[in-house]
Each structure stands twice: as structure tokens, then as C-alpha cells.
Amino acid sequence: MSAVDSAPDDVRAIEAAAAPTRFARGWHCLGLSEKYRDGKPHSVRAFGQKLVVFQAGDGTLSVLDAYCRHMGGDLSQGTVKGDEVACPFHDWRWGGDGRCKQIPYSKRVPLRARTASWPTLDQDGMLFVWNDPEGSPPPADVVIPRIEGATSDEWTDWLWYETTIDANCREVVDNVVDMAHFFYVHYSFPTFFKNVFEGHTATQHMRATGRPDARPQEQGDKPKTTGSNSLAAYHGPSFMIDDLTYHYDTGDQQSVLINCHYPVDANRFVLQYGIIVRRSPSMTGSAADELAAGMAQFIKLGFEQDIQIWQNKARIDNPLLCEEDGPVYQLRRWYEQFYVDVADVKPEMTDRFEFELDTTRPVEAWQKEVEANLARKAAAAPAEGRPV
Amino acid sequence: MRVDNRLTDGVPMRPLACDRCAAQVLVRKSSRQQTSVQWNSGATALCAELEGAEPAFEGCGSLRDTIREATLRGTIELADGGGGGETGGPGRQLM
Ligand code: FES
Ligand SMILES: [Fe+2]
Numbered sequence: 001m002s003a004v005d006s007a008p009d010d011v012r013a014i015e016a017a018a019a020p021t022r023f024a025r026g027w028h029c030l031g032l033s034e035k036y037r038d039g040k041p042h043s044v045r046a047f048g049q050k051l052v053v054f055q056a057g058d059g060t061l062s063v064l065d066a067y068c069r070h071m072g073g074d075l076s077q078g079t080v081k082g083d084e085v086a087c088p089f090h091d092w093r094w095g096g097d098g099r100c101k102q103i104p105y106s107k108r109v110p111l112r113a114r115t116a117s118w119p120t121l122d123q124d125g126m127l128f129v130w131n132d133p134e135g136s137p138p139p140a141d142v143v144i145p146r147i148e149g150a151t152s153d154e155w156t157d158w159l160w161y162e163t164t165i166d167a168n169c170r171e172v173v174d175n176v177v178d179m180a181h182f183f184y185v186h187y188s189f190p191t192f193f194k195n196v197f198e199g200h201t202a203t204q205h206m207r208a209t210g211r212p213d214a215r216p217q218e219q220g221d222k223p224k225t226t227g228s229n230s231l232a233a234y235h236g237p238s239f240m241i242d243d244l245t246y247h248y249d250t251g252d253q254q255s256v257l258i259n260c261h262y263p264v265d266a267n268r269f270v271l272q273y274g275i276i277v278r279r280s281p282s283m284t285g286s287a288a289d290e291l292a293a294g295m296a297q298f299i300k301l302g303f304e305q306d307i308q309i310w311q312n313k314a315r316i317d318n319p320l321l322c323e324e325d326g327p328v329y330q331l332r333r334w335y336e337q338f339y340v341d342v343a344d345v346k347p348e349m350t351d352r353f354e355f356e357l358d359t360t361r362p363v364e365a366w367q368k369e370v371e372a373n374l375a376r377k378a379a380a381a382p383a384e385g386r387p388v
Numbered sequence: 389m390r391v392d393n394r395l396t397d398g399v400p401m402r403p404l405a406c407d408r409c410a411a412q413v414l415v416r417k418s419s420r421q422q423t424s425v426q427w428n429s430g431a432t433a434l435c436a437e438l439e440g441a442e443p444a445f446e447g448c449g450s451l452r453d454t455i456r457e458a459t460l461r462g463t464i465e466l467a468d469g470g471g472g473g474e475t476g477g478p479g480r481q482l483m
Contacts, residue, residue, distance in 0.1 A: 321394055327424070329390055352438075358418065
């Protein structure tokens with residue numbers, strides 16, 4: 001024990017350094033690309049800056065610093081003219097590559113007329129932007145995997161939500177290892193929980209059983225879930241793909257859930273979540289769309305409760321963990337790789353680490369709690385059993 | 389970087405070699421069901437099951453068997469004391 005360690009009887013102090021002012025290196029999703037395809041420049045506050053997103057005449061989406069290098073005009077208030085965004089102040093025309101292409105009232109463009117252009121990726125209906133404080137382009141092996149269902153008629157279209165949260169984005173990432181909060185905050189009932197971190201991915205394997213005390217959308221004659229199987233992985237610091245299969249009494253239902261975010265500044269981030277559902281023989285046409293909408297509502301409810309927690313909780317660098325908690329420290333060690341220069345990424349941040357939780361005790365405790373909830377509802381509900 | 393309070397106040401990670409490929413990893417078990425495995429690049433290079441595995445791959449089966457054996461033998465103790473062998477052996481200061 002070193003001198004700074006506290007004795008077992010001392011009051012435990014919460015320790016927290018200020019949130020980093022540096023922003024994670026990696027691909028960040030800015031939402032559905034469709035949103036940016038209306039012929040207008042869009043303003044996005046991200047990475048402590050203001051960006052402009054616009055679609056050139058040829059369909060390409062580009063992201064530039066919003067502030068014009070001429071006299072500081074806000075390009076996101078300008079207009080798209082051909083393949084360029086035109087500044088509202090003096091009409092300088094900026095191309096997606098960051099170069100000034102034309103100044104209509106001048107014979108020629110001056111030297112050094114170049115602004116920051118952010119690498120983009122337009123994939124599976126989503127627009128991504130690459131952030132790197134060191135200014136390097138994305139390495140070829142740092143990719144966002146393709147999502148098969150996103151471009152298939154056998155799946156519904158994206159249902160997408162976004163909301164801004166007053167907290168540092170580490171809070172949302174922490175949740176990938178936080179098994180217990182899935183019961184208390186998301187009304188899920190995990191029975192198997194394992195994390196694997198390796199390279200730039202952080203994976204969560206979770207199997208869950210039904211939660212008959214907490215699924216208002218499953219009342220009446222609607223199909224009831226008997227459990228779920230989820231394989232969720234962060235690909236880089238901010239983009240999670242969750243392959244989620246719900247087992248219903250009527251059969252299995254496949255879905256893909258996206259949970260992603262981008263930082264606005266050190267203490268604010270935009271949280272986004274999207275969902276697609278596979279159409280199946282028993283789940284065709286509007287039934288699949290309805291199911292997707294129902295699931296999205298349920299997920300939204302869970303996130304709203306997350307948000308309530310995040311906006312009121314303390315930042316904590318020294319969480320006190322019990323044996324039934326997940327690997328918070330090792331997750332943060334993995335997450336750190338995105339906040340240091342590439343040359344400073346240590347093997348311990350990227351080496352494979354596995355953590356399988358023992359769910360025996362949590363399952364026992366939660367079964368009792370579910371039973372108690374059901375008994376309370378049964379006692380309180382009117383005879384016809386309307387949702388309460 | 390900060391260290392998990394469960395490692396400093398409880399049982400640390402212990403070295404263990406896979407019976408099949410001899411990959412050296414660090415292992416900790418808080419109970420029969422709970423398992424932590426820390427790999428390094430040398431170990432992942434040796435493991436035949438990890439090679440070319442899908443990202444969904446949960447872990448090496450041979451290593452899982454090795455860990456189960458080691459737990460029964462008491463080489464890897466359980467932090468909750470539920471079976472397993474001696475505590476405080478070599479490797480106490482790891483991680
Ligand atoms: S400030 Fe943009 S054109 Fe003058
Ligand atoms: Fe959550």
C-alpha cells in the first residue's frame with residue numbers, strides 16, 4: 001500500500017480530473033446523410049468548432065471549417081453554388097477539398113486560400129467525419145464495418161433520433177461495460193455478459209431474458225419477448241453497431257441498433273441512435289415498420305433515463321467496483337488510445353482483454369425484484385389489465 | 389493509468405500458459421463463472437483459435453479449458469474463496 005491509499009474505514013473520495021479538451025481520434029457519425037442532401041449548407045458544432053456540411057452538385061458530401069478564411073464569414077449561413085459553398089459575406093467559393101475556387105469580383109484567388117477540409121465517409125445512409133488532432137488522414141485499417149441490412153429492401157429504413165447532452169461523452173462509452181445499469185435504466189434483464197476489447201474495437205456480448213414487468217408496448221395481444229441476444233461493438237471511440245435479435249413468442253426478430261455520438265465540446269455531446277428491423281415472413285410491410293417504431297420508442301425511453309443519470313451524476317475517475325461490475329478501468333484504458341498521439345498508443349490500450357461477468361447473483365436478485373413488481377401491478381391493476 | 393480497485397484490494401491477475409498453444413496470458417477469477425483474461429501480442433500470435441477469428445469471437449476454447457483446470461487445481465484461486473487453492477502466491481504484484 002502506498003501513502004496515498006486510504007484505510008478501509010476512511011470516507012471514499014470521488015476523484016475526477018477535468019474532462020479532456022482534446023477530442024477523440026476516429027470516425028464520428030454526423031447522422032443520416034439524407035439530412036444533408038437538401039442543397040443547403042448545414043452548420044454542425046463538433047470537436048469544439050463550427051463546421052459546415054454541404055452537398056456538391058455531383059452529390060458528394062463535404063465537411064469544412066465553417067469560418068471563411070477571407071474575413072471570417074460563416075459558410076454554413078451561405079449557399080451552395082454548383083460544387084462549392086459560397087460565403088454569405090463576399091461570395092468566395094470554397095470547394096469540398098478546402099480550396100477557394102473562385103472569387104467572382106476578383107481577377108484571381110490569392111495564395112494560401114485554403115481552409116480545413118475534413119475527411120468524410122458516406123456509407124449505409126450515414127455521414128461520418130474523421131477527427132484527428134494530429135491532422136493525419138484515416139488509416140486504411142480503421143474502418144466502419146458495412147451494415148448489410150441498411151441497403152436491403154428486406155429491412156426497414158433507418159429510424160433515427162438525436163439529442164444534445166450536457167456531459168462529457170465518456171459517460172456514454174462507460175455504459176458498454178455496465179451490466180447492472182441495463183436492468184435498472186434500460187429495463188433489460190442480462191443473463192450473460194462479456195466484454196472483449198482489442199485494437200480499436202470494444203465489444204459487448206449480452207444475452208437477456210424477458211422483462212414482463214417493464215415492457216408497456218407488449219401489452220394485450222402484441223408478441224411478447226422471451227429474451228434477446230445482442231452483439232454490440234464500438235468501432236473506434238464513438239460508433240457502436242449492435243446486432244440485436246429479439247426472441248418473440250412468435251419467432252426471432254433481427255434488428256440493428258446504432259448508438260453513436262460526437263462531441264460538441266468537452267462537456268457536451270450529441271447522442272444519436274438509429275434502428276433498422278429485418279422484414280420476415282411473419283413480419284412484413286407495415287408490421288415490421290411498426291415493430292421498428294415500437295423498439296425505437298423503447299430504446300428512446302432507455303436513453304432518456306441514461307440522459308437523466310448523465311446530466312446529474314458526477315464525473316468519476318476512481319469508480320469503486322464490486323465483483324459483479326464490468327471492466328470499467330480496462331475500458332477506459334482502451335478508450336485512452338483515442339486521446340493520445342498515435343506514437344503514444346501503448347500495447348496495453350489495444351491488447352486483447354476479455355471479461356466475462358458472473359451473473360448468478362444479479363439474476364437471483366433481479367428475479368425477486370421482477371416478481372415483486374408483477375405482484376404489485378397485479379394488485380393495483382383494474383380487472384381488464386390495462387397498461388399502468 | 390488507474391488500476392481497478394478489485395485488483396489492488398482483492399486478487400490480482402495471475403500468469404497462466406495455455407495447455408494447447410503455450411500462450412502466456414494473465415488470468416483472474418472472482419468466482420467460478422467470472423473470468424478476466426489479459427492477452428499480449430505474443431500470446432495472441434500463438435493462439436490458433438484467435439487467428440483470423442470473427443470480431444464476434446468470444447474467446448479461445450482451449451484457454452477456457454486450461455483456466456477451468458487451473459481453477460480446479462487451485463493454481464488460479466477464486467476471489468470469492470469458493471473453492472480453488474492457496475492465496476497470496478507468486479504474481480501477487482502483477483498489474
Ligand atoms: S468573409 Fe467569406 S467571402 Fe468574405
Ligand atoms: Fe445506458
